[in-house]
Amino acid sequence: MVNDLAERARTLRKHVVHLAADSPGAHVGGSMSVVEILTTLYFDGVLRVDPADPARPGRDRLIFSKGHSSAAYYAALAEAGFFPVSELDTYKKTGSRLAGHPHTGVPGVELATGSLGHGLPVGVGLAMAAQAQGLPSRVFVIVGDGECQEGSVWEAAMAAAHYQLDNLVVIVDRNGIQEDGPTEEIMALEPFADKWRAFGWATVEVDGHDVGELSNVLHEVPLTWSRPTAIIAKTVKGKGLSFSENTNAWHYGHLSADLKQQALQELGGAS
Amino acid sequence: MTALADLREGVRFDPATTTAFEACRLAQLDLAREDPRVVSVEADLGDCWGLEFRERMPDRFLDFGIAEASAVGAAAGLAMGGKRPFLNTFGTFALMRAAEQVRLDICYHRAPVVIAGMFTGIAAGFSGPTHHAIEDVSVARALPNLTVIAPADAVQAYDATRAAFAHNAPVYLRLGVEPGPQVYDAHESFEIGRGRVLREGSRLTIVTCGVTIVPEVLKAAERLGDVEVIDMPTIKPIDRELLVRSASRTGRVVTVEEHSTIGGLGSAVAEVLAEHAPVPLRRIGLPDAFVKEIGDYAEQLRRFELDAEGVERQVRAWVS
Numbered sequence: 054m055v056n057d058l059a060e061r062a063r064t065l066r067k068h069v070v071h072l073a074a075d076s077p078g079a080h081v082g083g084s085m086s087v088v089e090i091l092t093t094l095y096f097d098g099v100l101r102v103d104p105a106d107p108a109r110p111g112r113d114r115l116i117f118s119k120g121h122s123s124a125a126y127y128a129a130l131a132e133a134g135f136f137p138v139s140e141l142d143t144y145k146k147t148g149s150r151l152a153g154h155p156h157t158g159v160p161g162v163e164l165a166t167g168s169l170g171h172g173l174p175v176g177v178g179l180a181m182a183a184q185a186q187g188l189p190s191r192v193f194v195i196v197g198d199g200e201c202q203e204g205s206v207w208e209a210a211m212a213a214a215h216y217q218l219d220n221l222v223v224i225v226d227r228n229g230i231q232e233d234g235p236t237e238e239i240m241a242l243e244p245f246a247d248k249w250r251a252f253g254w255a256t257v258e259v260d261g262h263d264v265g266e267l268s269n270v271l272h273e274v275p276l277t278w279s280r281p282t283a284i285i286a287k288t289v290k291g292k293g294l295s296f297s298e299n300t301n302a303w304h305y306g307h308l309s310a311d312l313k314q315q316a317l318q319e320l321g322g323a324s
Numbered sequence: 325m326t327a328l329a330d331l332r333e334g335v336r337f338d339p340a341t342t343t344a345f346e347a348c349r350l351a352q353l354d355l356a357r358e359d360p361r362v363v364s365v366e367a368d369l370g371d372c373w374g375l376e377f378r379e380r381m382p383d384r385f386l387d388f389g390i391a392e393a394s395a396v397g398a399a400a401g402l403a404m405g406g407k408r409p410f411l412n413t414f415g416t417f418a419l420m421r422a423a424e425q426v427r428l429d430i431c432y433h434r435a436p437v438v439i440a441g442m443f444t445g446i447a448a449g450f451s452g453p454t455h456h457a458i459e460d461v462s463v464a465r466a467l468p469n470l471t472v473i474a475p476a477d478a479v480q481a482y483d484a485t486r487a488a489f490a491h492n493a494p495v496y497l498r499l500g501v502e503p504g505p506q507v508y509d510a511h512e513s514f515e516i517g518r519g520r521v522l523r524e525g526s527r528l529t530i531v532t533c534g535v536t537i538v539p540e541v542l543k544a545a546e547r548l549g550d551v552e553v554i555d556m557p558t559i560k561p562i563d564r565e566l567l568v569r570s571a572s573r574t575g576r577v578v579t580v581e582e583h584s585t586i587g588g589l590g591s592a593v594a595e596v597l598a599e600h601a602p603v604p605l606r607r608i609g610l611p612d613a614f615v616k617e618i619g620d621y622a623e624q625l626r627r628f629e630l631d632a633e634g635v636e637r638q639v640r641a642w643v644s
């Protein structure tokens with residue numbers, strides 16, 4: 054199973070490479086770092102969603118708050134069956150619904166994101182609505198670490214604990230780098246996990262590229278009764294490509310034909 | 325045309341390939357060299373043409389991270405404390421994300437902050453609805469004490485940035501995304517509150533503003549014949565006298581803008597004309613809807629009939 058997931062992750066990374074090469078450009082860094090998180094949610098039976106009926110009442114909700122990393126998100130949605138994989142070729146092309154930032158015109162997308170700091174507050178509302186109606190649905194919100202500099206994230210964190218939303222899970226893609234540079238140089242976040250704990254969240258730190266570790270935690274939520282769960286997934290920005298790892302130089306970029314070939318080779322052959 | 329490189333020592337850019345935002349950043353750097361009070365307030369978008377400032381004046385490049393409310397509030401505080409901040413971020417993040425901070429912390433206190441809004445309009449054509457700023461002028465215009473300026477090219481953006489600084493009160497600069505064709509030569513381009521007649525005509529007045537849009541309108545006007553074109557970079561306070569004079573003479577006005585037709589330049593012109601020179605008016609701009617279609621800038625302009633052909637078509641349809 055873990056091997057299958059690793060293979061899935063590799064497929065998603067290859068899609069990201071294609072999307073960044075065959076379009077005006079993509080947010081490569083944050084797409085590559087979030088791959089295993091998406092893989093575990095969609096392909097390890099965590100998310101209770103139905104690609105054939107994306108609006109099914111009572112479904113789990115995934116809110117992809119770091120919407121700029123749409124290349125990885127679309128790849129996961131397509132591989133999960135929300136729309137044909139071939140449609141990925143239309144990414145950022147005229148007439149396509151696959152815009153640089155996701156919107157609800159795309160099957161499986163629950164919230165139009167791209168302006169950072171919106172996902173968690175809306176997630177709080179969705180989680181409250183589910184609880185109020187006695188629905189089984191859980192809400193998973195994926196945020197960037199730089200995104201956690203937004204005050205709205207912490208206002209929502211406070212509300213989630215206050216309302217004891219144990220059906221709410223935030224997964225932070227803690228790759229340590231934002232657009233202008235390392236988070237700790239631009240606007241320090243540490244002690245980061247302690248901040249979530251102090252806000253009343255059941256908090257764990259995991260290796261965000263280890264699908265086994267992610268799987269264990271995600272299948273266990275809520276970690277504490279009547280508390281929201283924060284999963285700090287330690288990741289590498291640009292993970293998987295020698296030239297994009299651990300730098301903000303590939304926060305956003307277009308892959309030349311040469312780099313595309315090199316990237317696909319590094320990921321284990323063309324596809 | 326005079327390259328702006330000739331204008332001032334230390335300024336080196338080609339107006340034809342430079343974005344308005346880049347020109348604004350260059351002006352900020354020049355002003356920072358001249359005035360030690362100048363600081364750049366950032367919200368993690370410094371890599372959008374701000375790196376030179378960061379390199380040359382690291383102590384005056386103040387990044388607040390992805391936290392616009394904090395950055396806007398801090399810009400206001402810095403200004404009240406004697407600094408002269410430029411706030412650099414996307415137009416939508418400054419004016420809509422942090423709208424109340426702009427309203428109360430900057431405008432209410434008349435704190436001399438220049439808000440430099442990039443990625444305005446629909447030029448970020450592939451980014452999707454979250455990244456378009458098509459209501460920013462509407463928001464900005466409604467805020468007391470805020471001067472609203474949409475330059476027509478890089479030269480005017482450079483000059484408008486210096487003028488905004490000299491104004492010593494809150495200013496919003498609407499700077500677009502892409503470089504556009506040059507409209508102005510150096511030195512002659514800008515004064516706050518003054519519109520400029522770029523082309524004289526007697527049958528109709530077109531009032532417009534903004535990067536790429538002004539040159540597209542000029543092209544349309546060539547084909548339309550005897551029409552007047554006014555560049556109105558200061559949307560607030562608008563040049564009422566010029567508007568009334570032109571409208572009274574031509575008897576018909578069209579506005580063209582890369583913004584919702586609600587609350588932008590068209591509305592500003594309508595307000596003036598309705599009270600001071602009631603003539604038939606047609607507002608050309610973006611519909612009252614989120615722009616979900618994606619495409620490059622040229623395609624987007626074509627789709628919304630804001631390119632020269634589209635403007636010509638819309639004007640002809642209206643007057644016939």
Ligand SMILES: Cc1ncc(C[n+]2csc(CCOP(=O)(O)OP(=O)(O)O)c2C)c(N)n1
Nearest residue numbers: 083167168169197198199200230231232368
């Ligand atoms: C409110 C808001 N401010 C600024 C931006 C511009 N922006 C897009 S991505 C990004 C950096 C995101 O960093 P992080 O959250 O760490 O994401 P990752 O490193 O995973 O890409 C910024 C500043 C934005 N999209 N939204």
